[in-house]
Amino acid sequence: MESERRQRLYRAEAVIIKRRDFGEADRLVTCFTREHGKLTLLAKGVRKITSRKAGHVELFTHARLLVAKGRTWDIITQAECIQPFLPLREDLQRTGYAYYAAELLDLLTQEQDPNPELFELFLATLERLGRAEEPRLPMRYFELHAMGLAGFQPELFVCLNCQEPIRPAQNYFHVGRGGVLCEACGPAANGARPISLPALKVLRYMQTHPYAELEALRLRPAVHAELEEVLFQYLTYTLERSPKSVQFLHLVRERVNHGMMPAGPAGGPNGESSPV
Numbered sequence: 315m316e317s318e319r320r321q322r323l324y325r326a327e328a329v330i331i332k333r334r335d336f337g338e339a340d341r342l343v344t345c346f347t348r349e350h351g352k353l354t355l356l357a358k359g360v361r362k363i364t365s366r367k368a369g370h371v372e373l374f375t376h377a378r379l380l381v382a383k384g385r386t387w388d389i390i391t392q393a394e395c396i397q398p399f400l401p402l403r404e405d406l407q408r409t410g411y412a413y414y415a416a417e418l419l420d421l422l423t424q425e426q427d428p429n430p431e432l433f434e435l436f437l438a439t440l441e442r443l444g445r446a447e448e449p450r451l452p453m454r455y456f457e458l459h460a461m462g463l464a465g466f467q468p469e470l471f472v473c474l475n476c477q478e479p480i481r482p483a484q485n486y487f488h489v490g491r492g493g494v495l496c497e498a499c500g501p502a503a504n505g506a507r508p509i510s511l512p513a514l515k516v517l518r519y520m521q522t523h524p525y526a527e528l529e530a531l532r533l534r535p536a537v538h539a540e541l542e543e544v545l546f547q548y549l550t551y552t553l554e555r556s557p558k559s560v561q562f563l564h565l566v567r568e569r570v571n572h573g574m575m576p577a578g579p580a581g582g583p584n585g586e587s588s589p590v
Contacts, residue, residue, distance in 0.1 A: 322382050323380060323381065324380075324381055324383070325378065325379065325380055325381070326345070326347040326348070326349055326350055326353065326378075326381055327348045327349065327378055327379075327396075327433075328347040328353070329374065329375070329377075329433070329436060329437060329440070330343055330344070330345055330371055330372060330375050331344050331345065331352075331373075331416035332373075332416065332417075332420055333357075333373060335361065336356065339358075339359050340356060340357060340358050340359060340360065340361065341360050341361060341371070342354055342355070342356060342357075342387065343356075343357050343371050343390065344420065346419055346432075346433060346436060347379075347428075347433070348430055348433045349428060350426055350428055351423060351425070351426050351427040351429060352423045352424065352425050352427065353381075353425065353426065354425065355381060355387060355388050355389065356386075356390065357371050357389075357390045357393075358389060358390075367390065367393045369395065370393035371390065371393050373416070374399050374402050374416065375395055375398050375399065376396045376397040376398075376399070377394060377395050377396055378394045379394075380392035397441075400444075401444035402440060406566050407563075407567060408444060409566075410562055410567065411443050411449050411453050412443055413559040413562060413563070414557060414559045414563050415436065415440070415443070415453065415456055416436075416559075418456075418460060418549070419432070419436050419460065421553050421555070422460055422461070422553070429464075431463050432460060432463045432464070435456065435459055435460060435463065436460075438525070439452055439455075439456040442455075442525065446529075450538050451529075451533070454542065454545060455520050455525055455528060457545045457549060458520050459520075459521075461548070461549065461552065462521070466492065467521075468492050468493045468494075470517055470518045470521055471494075472494075473494065473495055473496035474488065474491045474493045474494065474499075475496070475499035475503065476498065476499055478496055480494055480496055480514070481496065481497070482511055483496070483497040483511075484497050484500075484508060485497060485511075486501070486506035486507060486508055486509060487506065487508075487514075488506040489505065489547050489552075490505050490551060491503075492548070492552075494509065507544075507547075509540070509544060510537070512534075512537050513541055513544065516531070516533065516537060516541060517541065517544070519531075
């Protein structure tokens with residue numbers, strides 16, 4: 315009997331990326347785990363004031379879970395917080411970026427498809443978003459490398475059409491073909507958009523260097539904007555949808571920049587409650 319019970323239990327190191335209320339006191343929690351990939355788990359009774367697990371299965375929390383196999387959903391029986399990533403809960407813009415990163419991870423992955431490198435990247439991204447003075451750079455790094463780890467790495471060094479090395483000239487990015495076209499092939503390619511030399515250099519540097527070597531970069535606002543636009547267009551084409559949290563992030567960024575709301579905790583996209 316005891317051996318059967320052990321067979322029904324398994325452990326997982328997880329980050330909570332999504333949740334929704336279920337029944338009167340429970341929650342369905344979407345986790346991305348190191349060992350098992352993405353899982354949807356039932357957290358029973360966590361909406362009760364007396365729940366001991368509630369604080370360990372909040373959004374963006376890095377936790378150790380003990381899970382019991384169930385008929386419809388596996389059930390979280392124990393949860394221990396490793397890292398709560400508090401800065402993501404205390405600043406509205408950082409909260410918005412964390413929602414976006416979590417949604418992007420959700421869209422790029424399938425249930426029970428382990429990807430330890432992607433788990434490490436997401437974990438590192440939450441930490442970087444919490445401490446970076448400029449959160450756009452860790453966000454762009456996550457977008458580019460998450461796409462690569464999911465099998466959609468763009469080609470940035472060789473022309474997709476003629477296979478010649480890309481030279482420092484007016485080159486083009488083609489979302490449908492997944493990469494760069496040279497100055498000769500780009501103008502004739504339907505759907506190709508010009509990409510500036512500074513933006514292309516930053517993308518190539520991000521693709522081939524560890525994040526620690528990027529932290530010293532100070533990019534002009536125009537380059538930040540172009541990187542965001544190019545990667546968002548590529549993501550949207552590849553995913554065949556636009557992440558819903560982008561609208562929330564843009565609204566937050568606009569209102570904070572114009573002093574219309576404080577940079578503090580608030581509700582999330584799609585009516586989801588705040589992570590705090």
